[in-house]
Amino acid sequence: MVSETVDVAIDAGQTGVRVGVVRRGRLVARRDGPGLTYGAESGSAAALDGLTGPWRAVAPDATVGSVCVGLTSVLGGDAGYRALADGLLDRLAAHRVLLGGDVVTAHAGALGMCPGVVLAAGTGAIALGLSADGRCHTVDGGGYLYGDAGGGFWVGRRGLDAALRGYDGRTEPGPLTRRATEVFGDLGRLPERLYPADDRVAQVAGFARHVLELSDSDPVAAAIVDTAAAELAATTAAAGGDDVSWTGRLLQHDGLRERFAAALHARRPSARLHPPAGDGLDGAAALAASTDLGPYVGLLRVVTR
Incomplete structure (x- = not known):
């Protein structure tokens, strides 16, 4: 058979x-x-x-x-x-x-193989604009070392920075410091945990979900998410095109997605946001x-x- x-x-x-x-x-x-x-x-x-x-x-x-x-x-x-x-x-x-x-x-997946712009925001961040005649424009996607503005690593990295500032006394310790301690343990030993790890990018990006969760009540986390939304909107607007969709775990968070939509419409009032088809x-x-x-x-x- x-x-x-x-x-x-x-x-x-x-x-x-x-x-x-x-x-x-x-x-x-x-x-x-x-x-x-x-x-x-x-x-x-x-x-x-x-x-x-x-x-x-x-x-x-x-x-x-x-x-x-x-x-x-x-x-x-x-x-x-x-x-x-x-x-x-x-x-x-x-x-x-x-x-x-x-x-x-x-x-x-998001636009069903139709023209338009899709923002992919997961560990990284990149936007692809495609026109009906096949012209394309890709924005960002530079990776965690120098790009991916507003992506998961970007958010997690800034969340850890704020957590460590509270840990070592540069600022008052707040919710991010407490959450990072719960996730990673002794923050004084964070370098020896992260730097040798093959999955260090994923670990840092994974902290983004805690930043997003705390952004409803913590002003430091909220400021990080506001800036991330602005960065993602800039990336999307630069790709051109008015029909816009998105994909990636980061934008499953309602607060970030709403901030992103507002920031995008401020940059490109003609933008039409379509929930992803897939x-x-x-x-x-x-x-x-x-x-x-x-x-x-x-x-x-x-x-x-």
Whole structure:
């Protein structure tokens, strides 16, 4: 008996990896795994292990047609992407692999493969604007070292800065200092916990949810969230286009999303906000099943067997 051919959708971030089984264009099963980490000795090989591990748990014996992966990190240029694509073709016995930034799959999911601007705000922050004739403009997405303004790492980093100022006496200790102590323990030992950790970016970004939670009652946390909303609005407005949607865990917080909407309309009064039709995994599923990539054709690396 010949098994039915399915496609594979993968949303690969530093906080988590989500893998979905796609049958006739619809997600029918999914599995979550740990986020990808990139160090000096890792890259495409580490990414390959992180992407295929959840697949082995959800549908190890399926016949695979296309695989679409939205990635949050760079893999050493064309050679790194090609190595990852070849590895996926081999391990999953796939016929086609599509690799792109997670903002590409997020855009396809949030706007249903239609023109407009999508802001992806998770660990990082990036906006992609696509016009009907295929022109694109990407804003930010520079990573935690010098970009991703208003993203999860950005918020978490500023929350920890405020917490440490309260801890060492530069300011009065407040809710952020107390919450950081609950999460990380002795703040005096925070450097030895975070700096050697492979998942230090995810740990810092994870503190963003505490900043968001405290922003309803703590003015220091509220100021961080206000500034984050303004940064995200600036990123989105710079991408061009009036039809706007969003994706990512950060904007699931009502307070940040409302602040973002207000800041965006102040910058671009003609902006029309649309609740996302889907997320990055939905977008990867749609692209994996599609024979016509439309405006995304120049934004994806496509490798076939």
